[in-house]
Amino acid sequence: QKEVEQNSGPLSVPEGAIASLNCTYSDRVSQSFFWYRQYSGKSPELIMSIYSNGDKEDGRFTAQLNKASQYVSLLIRDSQPSDSATYLCAVNKGDYGGSQGNLIFGKGTKLSVKP
Amino acid sequence: DAMVIQNPRYQVTQFGKPVTLSCSQTLNHNVMYWYQQKSSQAPKLLFHYYDKDFNNEADTPDNFQSRRPNTSFCFLDIRSPGLGDAAMYLCATSRAGTGINYGYTFGSGTRLTVV
Numbered sequence: 001q002k003e004v005e006q007n008s009g010p011l012s013v014p015e016g017a018i019a020s021l022n023c024t025y026s027d028r029v030s031q032s033f034f035w036y037r038q039y040s041g042k043s044p045e046l047i048m049s050i051y052s053n054g055d056k057e058d059g060r061f062t063a064q065l066n067k068a069s070q071y072v073s074l075l076i077r078d079s080q081p082s083d084s085a086t087y088l089c090a091v092n093k094g095d096y097g098g099s100q101g102n103l104i105f106g107k108g109t110k111l112s113v114k115p
Numbered sequence: 116d117a118m119v120i121q122n123p124r125y126q127v128t129q130f131g132k133p134v135t136l137s138c139s140q141t142l143n144h145n146v147m148y149w150y151q152q153k154s155s156q157a158p159k160l161l162f163h164y165y166d167k168d169f170n171n172e173a174d175t176p177d178n179f180q181s182r183r184p185n186t187s188f189c190f191l192d193i194r195s196p197g198l199g200d201a202a203m204y205l206c207a208t209s210r211a212g213t214g215i216n217y218g219y220t221f222g223s224g225t226r227l228t229v230v
Contacts, residue, residue, distance in 0.1 A: 107157045
């Protein structure tokens with residue numbers, strides 16, 4: 001099983017709709033979870049972090065974490081064409097040695113928001 | 116503004132000719148990472164420095180080396196680039212040792228082409 005799995009998409013939603021992006025991870029001891037947005041040809045940009053079970057909201061973005069199911073998701077409300085990008089899920093490598101901070105990335109889900 | 120800067124933005128090198136990519140940061144973060152990202156793939160960790168301590172991933176080819184002469188700078192050396200090394204190389208930094216993983220700050224990346 002891959003360490004961090006995402007549906008590669010593309011996920012296409014109309015402008016103004018809710019986009020739902022999903023991610024599963026394999027390491028049960030992982031403690032930190034992140035969503036990065038990556039525009040084509042650009043580097044990843046951090047948009048959300050979540051550490052505890054439940055929901056975390058920041059503007060139009062909501063991250064959801066369920067550690068028992070090893071599942072993390074990102075909801076984008078009122079999707080805009082400028083949200084069209086690849087969204088990378090990242091999970092910290094779960095050992096507690098020097099690599100505690102290392103992130104393992106999924107391949108990303110490509111989101112397309114149609115006007 | 117505090118940031119992570121990578122140079123050059125685009126690099127073209129000849130097959131087998133050594134090349135060096137550079138990264139600098141003004142964030143005073145103690146951890147610096149090098150990731151390789153090929154088209155439509157997840158960023159793959161090559162190595163990282165935790166302060167001066169070098170940590171190599173087990174599957175990073177020997178062709179890749181790194182140097183961190185001081186806190187602010189980190190270099191990626193590719194001794195004999197092959198066509199398969201063409202990719203985006205991402206430098207990232209993080210602040211570790213606080214008990215919380217805040218995620219990474221990425222540089223703008225260097226797109227390497229091997230001809």
